[in-house]
Amino acid sequence: MAVLNEEQEMLRDMAREWTSKESPVTEFRKVRAGGAEEAFDRKAYATMAEMGWVGVVIPEAHGGSDFGWLSAGLVVEELGKTLTASPLVASTIAASAILLGGSDEQQAKWLPGLASGEIIGTLAVDEGSRHDPAKLETTVSGGKLSGTKAFVHEAHGADLFVVAASDGLYLVEKGEAVSLSTRKLTDQRSHAEVVFDGAAADRLAGGGDSLLDDVLDRARILTASEMLGMAQAVFDVTLDYLKQRVQFNQVLATFQALQHRMADLFGDLTMMRSAVEGGLQALDSGFGVARAATIAKAEANRVLNIVSREGVQLHGGMGMTDDYDIGLYLKRARVLEASFGGTAFLKNRFATIGGY
Template sequence: MSTPSTTGTAAAARTTSVPLDLLYSEEEDALRAAVRDLLTDHCDPAGVIARTESDTPHDLALWKSLTEGMGLAGLLVPEELGGQGATHREAAVVLEELGRAVAPVPYLTSAVVATEALLAVRTGAPPGGRTDAVVGTGGLPAADALLGELASGRRVGALAVGLHIAPGGAVRTARVENGTLHGELTGVADAAVADVLLVPADDGGLYAVEPGAVTVTPQVSLDLTRPLATVTLDGAPGRRLGDAVPAVRRALRAGAGLLASEQLGLAEWTLTETARYLKERTQFNRPVGGFQALKHRLAQLWLDVVGLRAAARAAADALATGRDADLAVAVAQAYAAPVAVRAAEEAVQLHGGIGMTWEHPAHLYLKRAKADSIAHGTSGAHRAALAELADLQAP
């Protein structure tokens, strides 16, 4: 039997020497199948298009099925807080399927970004688990109570930071005056449906704010399935949860890394549907998919999507294990946006006239791809971060 010190050394060696495994496990494949079946039944393209034309772009019935029915909002939350205790790899699988369906649910914003911010607060709390602020429901620390509510789906959370902000980027904060919060925060994704807003403030704290205490004004957004809003705080009360800087940084890093999986799902759907359409559409009594020029375009796009899969899976695995997470996320986001946008553009073009119509869902994927291309930092911003991390800056 190994001594404790030997066991620790062996564990450390395994952590640093285990080769990267990007293959999907049986559990991940089963999770994918379950989520895809649910989305097939409850998130058809015609329904998504109709919802974008309404005053209720979020599909809260679908959200309830994903959260209360399948427990997917709590994948990243520890079991002792009511979550599933899973990893970012499983969350990435869910986001792949949500990307394939362009599902109008706040999964990325609540189950990933807001959850990661709260997990960072909890990790940084003093011994005993309490922050320097308020005790929440049932005597638990406020962050723990909120994590349990987000994991169950009873609440939707949103980090009040512009969707365009990259990990480590400059964040606009609210002002703390006389014990209340003041200011205007723009570009906040899914704020309209949030039950709790996590607001960074100029005193360095992260505050939980009830939506009834603020004014949420919708902003014009290209992607109607993930609406943006301006959050105005005018003397809003809030519960200080902990330090904002590490919480926001961790949340945005996880959001950027797992966004690549959503972009992967989007690119896969557009490639698959475009190839299927080109096999069915005929011209000069031949399927147009047999034309050499189109085959070359699809072949190149397939190679790009395969590369995106590797980058997205590597980012999810790095977030799950903590190995080179900053580097893997920068690689994934430097690559993901151009591929997803090109795949969606090719889908619109190669579908011909029907691809330009509102009734066909191709425009949903193009809008989501274009909006995602600036979400959590542009590909250029991530390339710059990657150059710094790899010490390969331009002269």
């Protein structure tokens, strides 16, 4: 764990207490059983917003708390631990796009609503099933945006889309020219194909040529924070299981073959935490963000993948049942691994940034 200041420790403790008491995995199961397409609890989200968690990176002048990215990551990590279903990550990423590229008017118009939770935002970039921000066919002419975005996170709950067109980022409000087709993925959260058919679009003109990359780096790092919470939870629940399950008259935790596998995972988890916290700290310092974001998401992908696989294996047959939580983490894990950059994409990006 990074060294935290008092404010950050309080925020983390508050998030930890709330998620463990008010939003354990049983709450996600309720959302899932409810079957609503937006797949989150509006009341819970309003509570999160009240506690200031949605506006962590938004300046105080616009109703946020301006605690910075490490703080945002701490909250998101705790939410990830209990698979809390909410559009908090999507909305924070949308807010960061407006912060980086929005005019004063655009910021004043949207940020207070995003911070208070009354408005939900999300990022719509990819047009195919694999992350490829260099290949965009969405176009804008005469202030009208047209194109099809694939697998948009939290699309059902969103009021505002930050849409990547071939010539930049645009704000598009949900309305008649925007239509959704649900794509129910294995994590059973909100995802949809979104078709924009001449929708009114407001350009984010600031932020320079790297605006899309900069926003995606924030998406990568914050998503990696959620994955860190998930990996930590899977590791912890697996360790508990090994300490309780008895076979051959012996607690499984006493088998050296299993001890060494857990030691390996502990090492991987340590690297993942350093990489993710390093990404958040890079955002706060503004130094070396692209490289740090790539390391953060690549390590998150690698480690969550292996931890979730080992978690199921070490639970034995119980890990295959829907009654146990471990499978829920496995399914969400793969969705997040593929979002905003799969491992092959990230390795290519890392080498390109490094000049080789």
